[in-house]
Amino acid sequence: EMDADPERPIRGVDKIPEVVVDRTAQIEEHVQRIFNSPHAFTADERTPFSDEVCITCHGRGMETLFNIEKETPERLNEPCLSCHEEGARSHWKGSTHEFAGLACVNCHAMHNERPELLKADTQMEVCGSCHLDRRSDFGKPSHHPVPEGIMQCTDCHNPHGTPGLRKLVGHTINETCFNCHAEKRGPFLWEHNPARESCVTCHNPHGSIHRPLLNARAPTLCQQCHLGTHSDVGLSGAGMDFRVQGRSCLNCHSQIHGTNHPRGRVFRE
Amino acid sequence: DEDDEVREAAQEAATVIANRPGMEHKVKREVRVGLGYLDDDSFRLGRFTGVNEEGWFLDLGFRFEGQDAHNSESARYWELEGRNLGLDSRRLSLEAGDQGRYSSFFYYREIPNTLYRDVGTPYRGSGSGRLRLPAEGGRATAEGFLQGRDLSTSRQGVGVGGRVNLDSRWRASTAVHYERKEGTIIRGVNNNHLWTQERSALVPVPVDYETTRFEADVTYDADELQGRLGYQLSVFSQRDGRSLEVPDATRLDWSDAGDNAGTVSLEPDNQFHQVTGSLGYSFADTGRVGADLALGHMTQDERFVEDVAGLPASLDGRINTTLVNLRASGRPHPRLNLRAGYRYDDRDNRTDVYEYEIDNLIRSTRPVSYTQDRYHLDASYRVHDRTHLSLGVVRDENERTFSDRKRTDETAYRIGIRSRALPRTSLNMELGHAEQRGSQYERQTAPEELRQYYLADRDRRSANLYASFHITDRIQVTPRVQWIDDDYTRSELGLQQAERQVWAVDLSWVPTDRITAYGFYAYENTEARQAGREALAFAAPRNWRSDRDDESVTLGVGGEYDLRPDRFTLGAEVLHIETSGRMRTLVEGGGGGVYPSLESRLTQVSLYGDYKVSENLDFRLRYMVERYQEKDWGIDGVGVTGVGNLVLLDQDSPDYTTHLIAGALRYRF
Numbered sequence: 001e002m003d004a005d006p007e008r009p010i011r012g013v014d015k016i017p018e019v020v021v022d023r024t025a026q027i028e029e030h031v032q033r034i035f036n037s038p039h040a041f042t043a044d045e046r047t048p049f050s051d052e053v054c055i056t057c058h059g060r061g062m063e064t065l066f067n068i069e070k071e072t073p074e075r076l077n078e079p080c081l082s083c084h085e086e087g088a089r090s091h092w093k094g095s096t097h098e099f100a101g102l103a104c105v106n107c108h109a110m111h112n113e114r115p116e117l118l119k120a121d122t123q124m125e126v127c128g129s130c131h132l133d134r135r136s137d138f139g140k141p142s143h144h145p146v147p148e149g150i151m152q153c154t155d156c157h158n159p160h161g162t163p164g165l166r167k168l169v170g171h172t173i174n175e176t177c178f179n180c181h182a183e184k185r186g187p188f189l190w191e192h193n194p195a196r197e198s199c200v201t202c203h204n205p206h207g208s209i210h211r212p213l214l215n216a217r218a219p220t221l222c223q224q225c226h227l228g229t230h231s232d233v234g235l236s237g238a239g240m241d242f243r244v245q246g247r248s249c250l251n252c253h254s255q256i257h258g259t260n261h262p263r264g265r266v267f268r269e
Numbered sequence: 270d271e272d273d274e275v276r277e278a279a280q281e282a283a284t285v286i287a288n289r290p291g292m293e294h295k296v297k298r299e300v301r302v303g304l305g306y307l308d309d310d311s312f313r314l315g316r317f318t319g320v321n322e323e324g325w326f327l328d329l330g331f332r333f334e335g336q337d338a339h340n341s342e343s344a345r346y347w348e349l350e351g352r353n354l355g356l357d358s359r360r361l362s363l364e365a366g367d368q369g370r371y372s373s374f375f376y377y378r379e380i381p382n383t384l385y386r387d388v389g390t391p392y393r394g395s396g397s398g399r400l401r402l403p404a405e406g407g408r409a410t411a412e413g414f415l416q417g418r419d420l421s422t423s424r425q426g427v428g429v430g431g432r433v434n435l436d437s438r439w440r441a442s443t444a445v446h447y448e449r450k451e452g453t454i455i456r457g458v459n460n461n462h463l464w465t466q467e468r469s470a471l472v473p474v475p476v477d478y479e480t481t482r483f484e485a486d487v488t489y490d491a492d493e494l495q496g497r498l499g500y501q502l503s504v505f506s507q508r509d510g511r512s513l514e515v516p517d518a519t520r521l522d523w524s525d526a527g528d529n530a531g532t533v534s535l536e537p538d539n540q541f542h543q544v545t546g547s548l549g550y551s552f553a554d555t556g557r558v559g560a561d562l563a564l565g566h567m568t569q570d571e572r573f574v575e576d577v578a579g580l581p582a583s584l585d586g587r588i589n590t591t592l593v594n595l596r597a598s599g600r601p602h603p604r605l606n607l608r609a610g611y612r613y614d615d616r617d618n619r620t621d622v623y624e625y626e627i628d629n630l631i632r633s634t635r636p637v638s639y640t641q642d643r644y645h646l647d648a649s650y651r652v653h654d655r656t657h658l659s660l661g662v663v664r665d666e667n668e669r670t671f672s673d674r675k676r677t678d679e680t681a682y683r684i685g686i687r688s689r690a691l692p693r694t695s696l697n698m699e700l701g702h703a704e705q706r707g708s709q710y711e712r713q714t715a716p717e718e719l720r721q722y723y724l725a726d727r728d729r730r731s732a733n734l735y736a737s738f739h740i741t742d743r744i745q746v747t748p749r750v751q752w753i754d755d756d757y758t759r760s761e762l763g764l765q766q767a768e769r770q771v772w773a774v775d776l777s778w779v780p781t782d783r784i785t786a787y788g789f790y791a792y793e794n795t796e797a798r799q800a801g802r803e804a805l806a807f808a809a810p811r812n813w814r815s816d817r818d819d820e821s822v823t824l825g826v827g828g829e830y831d832l833r834p835d836r837f838t839l840g841a842e843v844l845h846i847e848t849s850g851r852m853r854t855l856v857e858g859g860g861g862g863v864y865p866s867l868e869s870r871l872t873q874v875s876l877y878g879d880y881k882v883s884e885n886l887d888f889r890l891r892y893m894v895e896r897y898q899e900k901d902w903g904i905d906g907v908g909v910t911g912v913g914n915l916v917l918l919d920q921d922s923p924d925y926t927t928h929l930i931a932g933a934l935r936y937r938f
Contacts, residue, residue, distance in 0.1 A: 027275055031282040041344035043337070044369030045437070050339070053283040062276040069689070074555065086490035087440075090497070090549045093557040094598030094608045099647060100697070101657065101687060130735060132749040132773035136791035136823040139846040141869045141899065145317035150358060150380050163547065163561035163594045165612075171545075171563045171592045172614060180448075182480045182505035183536035187569045187586035187620050189634055193672055194723055196616070196637045201723050209819055209848040209867065216797065217867070220817055220852060224764040224799055225721040228714065232803050234813030236854035237902065238862025242469065242913040245903050247457050251469045251915060254457040260511070260569070260584060261534035262577045262625070265632055268459040269533050269574075 033111040046083060057110065073103040080104045088158055095161025107159065123153040137207035144205060144213075155180075156205070173198050177205070188258030190265055194225070195257045218248035287340065294345070296335040298938050303328030305931030313923045314895055316383040316421075319357025320929070327355030328933055344368035357381040357423065366431075373431035374444075380424040384454065389415035389909065389919025391518055395453055395475045399514040399530070402523040408916060409521065411909050415919050418473050422452030430484075443485040450478040455918065460517040460531040468519040470916040477508040478536070486545075495549045503541040511535055512574040518916040537571030537584075555606075556599030565590035579625030586636075587619040604651040612643040618670070635671035642666040656688040659699075674724040677707035681729070693739035701731040716802055720760035728756040747775040760800075767797040786828035795819040803856070813856040821848040827875075836881045844873040865902040872896045885937040893929045898922075 034040055034049070042050035049056045057079040058064045064071055085092060092098050107126050108117045120126045124146055128135030138147045145151050153159070156176050157167045170176030177199045178185040186196070194201040202221060203213045210217045216224070219235050235244050242251060250256065253267045261269035305326050307315075315321035330353065336346040347365035354361075359379050366372030391414045393401045406414040430444025456474040486499030514530040516523070542565065549559035569586040576582070591613065598608035618636040625632055647661040665679045685699035705727040710720060720726070734750040751771040757764050773791035780786065797817045802810050827842030850867035877891040899922035909919050 027279050028282045031279055032286060035286050035339050038368055040339035041368050042340045043342055043344040046369050053287055054280050065276055065279060066272050085551065086495050087488060090495045090547065094596050099608055099649065132775060132791060133751055133771040136773060136793060139823050140821055140848055148317040150317045182503055183478055185505065185539050185541060185567060187567055187588050187618065189584050191635060191637045193637050197639055209821060209850050216817060217850060220815060223801055227716055227719050227762060227801050232801060234801055234803060234854045234856040234861050236862040237864035242915045245907050245912045246471055246915055246917045251457040252459040259534050260537045260571055260573065262573050262575055262580055263627055264534060
């Protein structure tokens with residue numbers, strides 16, 4: 001947004017140092033922004049800000065107006081958690097991010113007007129500012145449409161913690177994937193064991209140089225587990241044929257997630 | 270001091286604003302009208318947005334929002350937004366509610382995904398349950414009967430839901446999401462030939478999926494105790510029927526190909542029901558215990574595509590899933606932070622094992638069940654004012670049915686340090702070691718020495734470094750290094766070693782109050798080695814080794830210059846991403862060789878200017894040039910009949926230079 005927020009972020013980096021030119025001049029703008037936010041509604045009895053205004057969050061002596069980097073995460077999070085330890089944030093305590101010492105203000109800026117009060121315009125910028133590797137995954141030829149703004153990190157993860165592994169929104173990896181790829185859920189007459197157990201056995205959901213989001217390219221990927229009657233050959237570029245070109249193993253075994261065909265034992269039909 | 274003056278100024282400002290007499294319901298309206306031009310077809314550039322064909326495109330959007338004044342008697346808000354309305358990625362959303370009382374949402378969205386444009390295939394028809402081949406053609410003349418097809422899918426989704434606060438502690442919410450996915454994808458079809466006959470075709474397969482999800486829950490939130498009880502349902506429907514008949518394009522004469530059509534199964538309808546519950550209790554400021562329970566039931570009862578003696582008419586597939594999660598965290602000592610948890614994840618496949626005869630062979634199905642138990646304990650100790658040392662251990666125990674290894678377990682240890690002791694510096698470092706072992710490996714088929722990599726004995730070492738340095742008030746550098754080394758050398762055959770390293774750094778710099786600049790760089794390398802053995806009928810088996818080396822480099826620089834503060838801003842970014850994938854195989858006694866390199870190279874230069882014409886009108890002009898080139902030996906120059914007895918697609922990897930220019934006016938009123 002062009003001038004919605006003076007803290008306008010730059011792509012890929014939410015760490016642009018905030019250079020304060022004139023603190024006194026800027027403070028009124030800073031205060032006004034919180035009055036435009038959901039925290040300021042007096043009609044919502046759950047918002048203590050409306051009672052005590054600044055000191056609700058900044059402390060009786062307004063201690064945390066400055067130098068918040070010197071405060072402990074617990075001290076910084078306390079005013080937030082006094083209201084927000086519920087719903088999608090009820091798994092915060094004990095979560096990986098909490099245990100790693102993150103504070104709410106590492107990702108959120110309460111005095112702005114962005115959705116979810118995020119510090120940057122996109123989740124990829126906020127999350128990617130620490131998860132640099134994941135951000136670069138999304139630049140690879142095969143990726144979920146996160147950089148294009150069609151998906152966002154919270155479609156699959158809840159950074160505040162979940163009952164699932166890796167802060168996934170589903171209880172398991174596959175449950176999370178099946179939210180959008182329900183056709184692969186099954187059950188099937190013929191099931192491919194690793195696919196039933198975890199999609200990430202073969203896929204990197206963030207991005208890969210191998211389509212579609214594969215950890216390696218066929219036939220290499222398949223030969224890590226299969227050296228059967230025709231998959232045992234030391235295939236290479238010297239002998240290009242039906243087993244490596246086109247879609248390699250998937251030229252025939254295309255129903256690799258599972259199939260309902262009575263002849264589908266080797267996932268061709 | 271000056272800090273205190275600012276503190277006072279803040280509180281004074283807040284008091285003034287808070288006491289302003291009741292303002293009216295505020296409404297903000299914004300309309301965005303944009304026009305852009307793409308100078309060349311390039312399906313990849315806009316594959317998820319719809320901007321991928323040469324010509325003009327419209328970028329229309331609006332955002333209307335309103336909310337009560339902060340000190341009015343209600344806290345009503347609403348927001349109606351339309352985005353990308355002129356494009357295939359259009360979205361319309363509405364949110365409305367009264368904060369603290371209720372909230373509601375509605376959305377409609379479309380998500381395109383262009384896989385390839387104008388791919389040549391001799392197959393005709395789609396969505397009719399049967400593909401066709403031109404009767405006058407045949408494999409040898411297939412090139413003359415190609416028809417261009419666009420491979421793409423489009424998701425159209427609509428959702429509606431809401432939440433109501435029953436009182437200050439109880440809330441109820443519900444939502445329904447419906448999505449339809451339509452289009453054409455490619456699938457390999459083998460027409461039931463033996464592999465030795467090498468006869469397969471890549472065929473366009475229709476996609477017409479429908480998924481409906483329903484969610485409802487009730488939550489209780491008190492100061493110390495929080496709870497949630499929920500239900501969710503997911504119903505998937507395949508609207509294209511249960512099968513597709515595909516004639517065999519590898520036949521020399523297609524006039525009777527229809528008589529020899531094979532039947533492939535399409536994804537069957539399925540359902541998933543799940544009841545979920547959570548309880549959490551906070552105590553003594555930092556302590557919390559919690560439990561989660563999720564009971565799921567998956568079903569699938571689609572009629573089989575052919576009747577087979579020994580098989581019922583449909584699967585009657587049933588799977589029960591159970592998840593139990595117990596967790597506790599707290600601070601028994603001011604310096605010590607602990608967390609521990611136990612997780613039970615069970616997939617109990619109640620689908621019958623079917624044994625039946627087909628093509629004179631007895632087949633026995635393998636409905637997969639598994640149980641995973643996971644225990645973890647982490648401790649973090651504050652050794653110094655702002656320095657923490659952490660230790661952690663995770664134990665995973667897995668049991669599976671119909672698997673070469675009934676049981677695997679992994680114990681992972683990690684030690685880390687995080688510190689902000691040095692001024693302007695934050696440092697996080699972690700080292701890990703994990704060992705996966707398991708029960709006796711019992712392979713049902715040769716070769717006996719093969720170890721499937723996700724079941725195999727594995728030693729994993731890892732290192733992770735993340736740091737942040739404020740070199741000055743105006744410069745910040747953030748490096749990150751990751752390294753994971755997986756050792757499978759107990760596997761005589763199969764994956765033996767995999768090593769992944771990532772080196773990345775972000776740099777941000779504010780040289781003057783009107784200039785911001787940034788850069789980012791990431792290098793990733795994955796190297797893996799696997800071993801195989803060719804079982805030869807008339808000679809001794811030959812061992813082989815295959816090495817894989819994947820690399821990617823990402824480099825970006827950009828910045829903004831406030832030519833006239835609050836009025837005119839110029840920005841630029843250059844992004845370059847290069848990836849490569851190399852593989853080679855060495856066969857004992859000679860043989861094997863190097864695969865050509867898989868490559869992709871993206872260079873993107875963006876320039877933009879934001880100009881504020883008046884108080885409520887601004888204009889943005891953006892120019893972008895994208896150069897993209899990909900090389901894939903699996904498809905480039907191969908042709909439709911260029912490989913053995915396969916019938917492939919007429920396609921080449923994308924290679925384009927495309928310019929995009931777009932201007933947009935935004936008017937607020």
